[in-house]
Amino acid sequence: MRRVTWGAAPSGFLLAATVRHHFGKGDQSTPGLSDCLYADDFLCSFDGVEQATHFTNLVRRELGSAGMTLAKWKTNSECVRDHLLRTGVGPDDFDSTAAEFLKVLGIMWSPAEDVLRFTTPSQFDEPLGEGTLTKRRVLSIVASLYDPLGWLTPYSLRGKKIVQQLWSADLEWGQPVPDSVRIELTTWMMEVQDLRGFSFARRYSGRDDSPTARVSHVFGDASKTAFASAAYIENRYEDETSTFSLVMSKSRLAPRVPPSLPRLELPAAVTAVRLKKFLVERMDVQFERIFFYTDSTIAFHWATSASSGRWKQFVSNRVQEIQANSNAEDWFHVSGENNVSDLATRGISASSLINSPDWWHAPEWLRLPMDRRPLTRPSRGALSLDSVNLEMRAVMTPIVVHDPQIDLNRFSSAGRAIRVVANVIRFGYLTRRTAVPVLAELYRRAEAKIVGWCQRQYFQEELSSVRSGEQVPNTSKLAAFQLFIDSDGLLRAKTRLTLGPFFTYEEKNPLVIPGESRLARLLIIDAHRVNAHFGVNTVLTQIRRRFWITRGRQVIRTILSRCVVCRRRQGGHATQIEAPLPESRVTLRAPFAVCGVDFCGPFFTRQRRDTVKTYAAIFVCTSVRAIHLEAVPSMTTPQTHLAIRRFLAIYPSCLRFVSDNGRSFVKAATDIKRLFNSIKDREVREALGGRSVDWSFICPRAAWHGGFYERLVGTLKTALYKTLGRNLIGYEDFRTILCELASVINDRPITHAGTDPDAPPALTPAHYLRGGPYNSALATFVPVDHLHGDEVTSGADLSRASAARTNYFRHLSVFVVLAERAQCVVPVAYALLPDKAAESYTRMLNLLKEAWPALCPASVVMDYERAMMIAVRACFPPETRIQGCFFHLVKNIKLRVAQEGLWSRYTNDDDFALKARMIAALAFVPPSELDNAVAELSPVLPEELIPVLNYFEDIYIGRMNRIRADGTVDRRTPQFPVEMWSVYQRTLDGEARTNNYAEAAHRRLQVEFGIQHPTIWKFIDGLKKVQKGRDLQVESFVAGGAPPTKRTKYVRADERILGVVERAEHLQHVEYLRGIAHNFLMDA
Known part of the structure; x- marks a missing residue:
């Protein structure tokens, strides 16, 4: 491409890169060519005509070689103009604008007088309406004042203060500003008229002869509203005279909550050294010396200190920057009235700025000899409390006490986290050279540590209330619980099962775990994995034997829905209208009185080097849904006989088997009947109760008739697949796993596990088989003092246990x-x-009417239960009044x-x-x-x-x-x-x-x-x-x-x-209500 397209997004970059490329191939003795280029404008100045003509020849040659011809020349020197005309620049190549002032990079320049003038934005001439002046427009007006080198800093600072006021007022961008701000902004904008006719010399020296030396003076100052710095250049001539001129200045507003004044003076000093660094890098001038001035004694000592490492971080970082860019002997202390940068920290009007010679041409005392200038270098001993302006401030410093705790997000199971903490505790004993407790005690202490950390993180307010004996706030998630702190300092919840002799201490008083914590998630994952990936009710029942997780059912349901193993194994299934349950399913008998039998498999086990088939014989109780499993090597009749004999040895109360029409089952039923008929001894028959074990077969090709045991066959298969996966185990291992799975399946809940902490535990088949649940798969740590001798079961206790199981059958x-x-x-x-359903109430009232035909109440007083209201309306005539x-x-x-x-x-x-x-x-x-x-x-x-x-x-x-x-x-x-x-x-x-x-x-x-x-x-x-x-x-x-x-x-x-009430007509309603309210209590 031979042309630079103008107007595209990369046009500016391509132009600059092209020009720099051609400048780089030219004369290396003038490396500053590219510094004079601003987009498509070329601007430079020189001390003499000879330097200017040499530079123009060089620029024309370099750009001409690239096919770029400079046009619209403008110069304030007639000699340079004549030279350009003689060397090939035509009259048409000069700027023909007849205006006195030209715009050069946003600043007006008069070539004839060689002076500069500011351009005033058009927004300053627009009226400020009361409803149209918003924070957005104020910021636009203040930002439109173009002052790249900070010549107008004392005036523009006032506009910045107005913007800061709007930020402090928290106004929206489109919200009108207050009248006070509008008046202040109007006054500030009207003063811009004084700047329109003001002009100042472009040249720093103001003389045609070249100076013999140049010196820079940089001032820094700060106030409660801003900090600023201003840089001046001093040109020294052979006649021992000097001229001073402002080069540039910078200012920044102080934070809305300003720090102490010395901490503002220090950033002002940093701004001064940054200003000096910018001038040295950008100005093609060799300074003989650069002086720095501040009116803060503290900032002066910071800047000139021998070491910055002893200060705090804020001071140390800034002192390091100051000392890296300046020398200590170049810093001087001046009084506040002799510091010219004070104008840039407080703000002045435009007319005062124009008429301020100190701002434009440096303070007058700089023209004095060095020994007569009002400069001091305070010694370090002079810095006393009397010389520092102290300010009393109330400082509130929070004291944070970190509770060291383990990050549970690093663990995928609660057991692993407990083992890690137990090893840490064990390491502590080893370092102290004391006796290490047994492993179970280490695990108990580690679990207590983890639970304590979790409770302190989520239940800090509840722990404080319980420790001080106060009531837990009503807004707390635990307001409905009766809380106490145990000997380990852990928060537990009392339940209404405290007097129950069949429950452990942890079942009566479970530990409270926040449902949103990582610990709750790990406990749920462990319980789900250990219990063969069973469902929500099983996991909830297992966990509630030791812990009470807030919103437990919802949290468990959420976590289990994300289990990868369960999502792979479970799928949707068809549904159909269910038939009534048979009589054997709804009649309460002894466990396994009526039993379903089926085979499950085959499963492959390892026998030496061979792989053989193995089956599981499953026995299911029809009434309590208990299960018994037997491993058999084949489904032959002899193996079926042996499995049934082992089952009857454990549960001799079986009266009837129900199975499909498998050949081994039909043959086994015939053999059992023949065996009983062969018994001739009358006493033996009477000892057997006069009954043999009956055998019923479901209809051929109707597997759904055996659904009550087929359902648990599916449960067993799912548990085996999730537990074993593709692992190949031995026959004895397979028998052991079947026993463990039978224990887990019999420990599953067959009733709803509610969220009420005072409700009885969920009923499981194990309650009917052994009077209570099997040992929990979760690790249990019970202190010795929680075991009492009166828990040993006696004859009377057994009768009470039987009665308790009867009570479990129906919660009434x-x-x-x-x-x-x-x-x-x-x-x-x-x-x-x-x-408390309407159907139950209706049935009760109908039974009452059958027993008492004359029952027809005039009114019924009840609680505010919708179900009871529906039942009363359905059973009694409309004349019966329902009264709350x-x-x-x-x-x-x-x-x-x-x-x-x-x-x-x-x-x-x-x-x-x-x-x-x-x-x-x-x-x-x-x-x-x-x-x-x-x-x-x-x-x-x-x-x-x-x-x-x-x-x-x-x-x-x-x-x-x-x-x-x-x-x-x-x-x-x-x-x-x-x-x-x-x-x-x-x-x-x-x-x-x-x-x-x-x-x-x-x-x-x-x-x-x-x-x-x-x-x-x-x-x-x-x-x-x-x-x-x-x-x-x-x-x-x-x-x-x-x-x-x-x-x-x-x-x-x-x-x-x-x-x-009798005086209701004579009282105002408010007086009447107040009189009634005095006669009853709400907290009764």
């Missing part, structure tokens, strides 16, 4: 139905319900107050508590006045209680849609209608406002039971005792005895409430 809740008889409320039915319990209404509002984080204020601020209860007191307002009461209550409530009032309005009154033209309010349908929870009419009629009688009946039962989860027999005995006491009370009332009475304080409270 007691539902008490009470009826009002004259002035007595007596229980009429106790129902055991499996859940005021006590539970207050509890719902209390819960909302706690969710808003206001419970601490409620307990400590009586006025706040009273106003919170005024929201619940809306239940005593006549329904027709509710809208007015809510409107009057809202302004008097604290702002924090408004969300609670909005919650009450949404759930119990209905959110407001609009206000009709007649002034009435149109609302949405509430979740609970007003007639259900309003107690205004009930109070006037003397009816009950709560269902506290039912709560009292529940408490009476709990007191009688003494535990939360009694056995069925203890429940029946306790129910008989409670009902007997109730019957005695009823008989006493029938015989003329007085009915039970309320406590005096409750009677008086009812009287006061009735008095306020």
